[in-house]
Amino acid sequence: MKSITVHYDQKPIYDIVISESFDSLLDELNKLNIKDRRVCIISEDNVAMHYLPIISNILEGNCAKLDTFVFPEGEKSKNLDTVKQIYQKLMESKFDRSDLLIALGGGVVGDTTGYVAATYLRGIDFVQIPTSLLAQVDSSIGGKTGVDFDSYKNMVGAFHQPKLVYINVTTLLTLSDRQFNSGLGEIIKHGLIKDASYFQWIIDNKAGIMVRNNENLLEMIEKSCNIKRMVVENDPKEKGERALLNFGHTFGHAIEKLMNFELLHGECVAIGCILASHLSQKKGYLNNNDIQQIEELFHFFNFPAFPKQLDIDRIIDVTKSDKKMEAGTIKFILLKNIGEAFITKDLTDEDLKSIF
């Protein structure tokens, strides 16, 4: 078991516990005094099927009252209707400000539960138990919560830090290949934006990662969580450096939307990372060898190719209406080198079009 402490304003705020089981979960929750608190586990159907009985069993008798709320899996649930249903559930169970929510599932569950926790009674505590790779290394850390609105991703949200992130890497074994690989999109991104040696480590260990070797998973998740921790500690409210995490996301979000969410988030991020790498080369940064390494690694993990049916002008239009847009200019993340990202606002429509 490993533990990483995340700080805010130099103060320790919560731990990320990385384990191979749920054996330590109760100990960690007891540190939050769950004995005296009502707890509601919020999950999605495909995850609940595997893990809700296990987590409920751990909590039953150890908290003041246990409730559960399960919604249909997928991005289509990440909206204000689901949020309202959860508010209603909490009100029926008379949850007050001293009670606790637990998000058990992937990024949709974590973001939605976090948003409910941020806004129910002006904020109650919540715990993340991420079960997808993407949630474990990315969305569960850093306090970004939110839901989609009118098909715009994360348009409505709040910054609200969890009290604990508990990762059991063996939950990754129940993911489909596609779901698992999707999470690797964010992981490869971590190497690309911040740590060339980590990018190389992923290449060196890709076979073990592919077959979900426990040891590789533990090391990889710890490395990625640490990169994410470092970035969010330096810039908790996304005023500067944190935007680097959006590498691959500007095009990624546009593709995700134009494909009606048929591609997974990590898949779109991977496509976006490749596009942004090409753009970095066009602007004189990466070389052919870098591009080849990047493309080969994404290819190894079976990421889908750029969906050729999409209209380039539409992609650029949607990109510009993305919320990363600031006062009409597009804030874009490029790579100076592998392991070193930077923010630019100097790209023209022609620059964007040139790489397609």
Next chain:
Amino acid sequence: MKSITVHYDQKPIYDIVISESFDSLLDELNKLNIKDRRVCIISEDNVAMHYLPIISNILEGNCAKLDTFVFPEGEKSKNLDTVKQIYQKLMESKFDRSDLLIALGGGVVGDTTGYVAATYLRGIDFVQIPTSLLAQVDSSIGGKTGVDFDSYKNMVGAFHQPKLVYINVTTLLTLSDRQFNSGLGEIIKHGLIKDASYFQWIIDNKAGIMVRNNENLLEMIEKSCNIKRMVVENDPKEKGERALLNFGHTFGHAIEKLMNFELLHGECVAIGCILASHLSQKKGYLNNNDIQQIEELFHFFNFPAFPKQLDIDRIIDVTKSDKKMEAGTIKFILLKNIGEAFITKDLTDEDLKSIF
């Protein structure tokens, strides 16, 4: 013109400007660099009628783009439907994180606009221009934002501090007597919970206050804003002392709800203050003379009497389902003396019934 600076964690966060006109508004807004920002003024129809043209005129040409959104006045608008309409408006106008909202109106406008500002793109800046007495001395200060949900008051919300509170006391002249007097409920409460000399000042100046004498209004609003500032600075997230501001609110909210919001918030608070004063006497604190002073002052300002048609048991039930309830016990605010409130969790149902 007077200015009070509100701090958070010892750092200055925003100013409360108290003035007799809108003459200084543009100067204050320019400190927030509105020249480069899109601005959306959010208001309610009855206020917009008087002041939206004036404020629009001040802003037109001085910000990057000016939008307005007006909704029907009253508590019935304070809900997630209005919030969603405002999100939509902001998205259509491509508002991003660097833009600004202005709440122009009473408490409903301030709370709703603040909640949109707290959650649109995970938080954008907003300014309060409160035009009701209640909003000027209470709801615009302290960063509590939120809307009602399923007829529960402020069930959904967030803490989000404004960047400026600009009070023009002459807007009080367009309030109906009932609306104006309603705000005095919170003002008398400020004296009762924190400052006996202020309570006495209100008694001494009640005639001037009643006729809305400018000098009396300026002094009263400054005194009340300072009490509110002091309390929220000591306890920004309502973990302790800030709960004292809920004096009169536990019964007040129950009455407001059971009367289907036909009585104004301040009216219900006044009734709640009188009930809580009686309860304080029952528990051995206030004396007959205190009670008489309190009742006479509320009576002078024509506050409605307790609605006799209400069922006592229903009031107590609703009181207990109020969100101030913690783990089954009612957190109640009583007065030790006039000017000195305290929190108790030791009241029984019998205590509550005894005062009716």
